[in-house]
Amino acid sequence: MSSSPGRKVVITVRSFDADALDWLRGQDCAVEITDLPPGKTDGDLDQGELCRLLAGAVGWIVGHARVTGALLDALPELRVISRRGVGYERVDIEAARALGRVVAIAAGGNDASVADHAVGLMIAVGRRFRELQDNMAKGDWTILTGGDLCGKTVGLIGLGRIGRSVVRRLSGFDARILVHTPHPDEAYARATGVTYTSLADLLAASDYVSLHAPLTPATRFLIDATAIAAMKPGAILINTARGGLVEDAHLLAALRSGHLGGAGLDVFASESDRAYWSVSQGLLAHPRVVATPHAGASTREGLARTNRIAAELVVAVLNGGDPAPGRCVADGRRTTNQR
Incomplete structure (x- = not known):
């Protein structure tokens, strides 16, 4: 499912509410939401599937997918990876920095x-x-x-x-x-x-x-x-x-x-x-x-907060700004600019 033309942002999480979606679309973003099979998360998608979904994307709102160096290398247009959550152990932070990408987390939302x-x-x-x-x-x-x-x-x-x-x-x-x-x-x-x-x-x-x-x-x-x-x-x-x-x-x-x-x-x-x-x-x-099945953060209110934060982080980076304090875990723009 996609929106009108704009900066392509892919969302691979469930329960992305309409308010956050409308806000993101209002920021000149062409949003595509992945239709995940029942009982599956983006962590079940292999690299080939992720590459296909993310082709041409500049922003990615991610849940549990593994963000490897090889995946980032295959997606040269991807500028910002925004995690709807706070853990980032599945993201290759060093590769993101080396490749000039920004990785952010929705700290404070859940x-x-x-x-x-x-x-x-x-x-x-x-x-x-x-x-x-x-x-x-x-x-x-x-x-x-x-x-x-x-x-x-x-x-x-x-x-x-x-x-x-x-x-x-x-x-x-x-x-x-x-x-x-x-x-x-x-x-x-x-x-x-x-x-x-x-x-x-x-x-x-x-x-x-x-x-x-x-x-x-x-x-x-x-x-x-x-x-x-x-x-x-x-x-x-x-x-x-x-x-x-x-x-x-x-x-x-x-x-x-x-x-x-x-x-x-x-x-x-x-x-x-x-x-x-x-x-x-x-x-x-x-x-x-x-x-419970890793459901601690999954309330209507908690998801609404983290959805909006994750969306704001994407837009901040696409607009040339910085993620809010405490929410940026890697900023390869600084690294690559200093080389």
């Missing part, structure tokens, strides 16, 4: 949505919602005893925009909040009452451990068998960040052994590594797991 989701998973797992409903559907209305979130110790690994949004929400639960981050902000701690601590101390003391860190080589499988063994017996793990932060096979083993009290998962290692597919299936089958 903070509230993901933070709500994280706290919702804490409550759902702690109060055993899944087990209770599954039992009721079988005719067993026995009351299972869960646990309060109120008054508990919650450990947050990472304290970016979403982590801080979670802190605000937890203030209403009288929770003690521990934080492990490479960049502690003492003024923020004084204002909010959070306590910075080591990863080891956080794991040992927390009733809930919630992940809000980016996926990097340093954080891949940050939560593995060793980290899980250090967690408080009966603790609950929440991951709404990136699947690769947790070694899911080790998590499944800890749930089956009873060491952990449950897990709330919006992301899985199998999203980027199909070798973990059977592990994901085991997690989904476990009664103490509440799972």
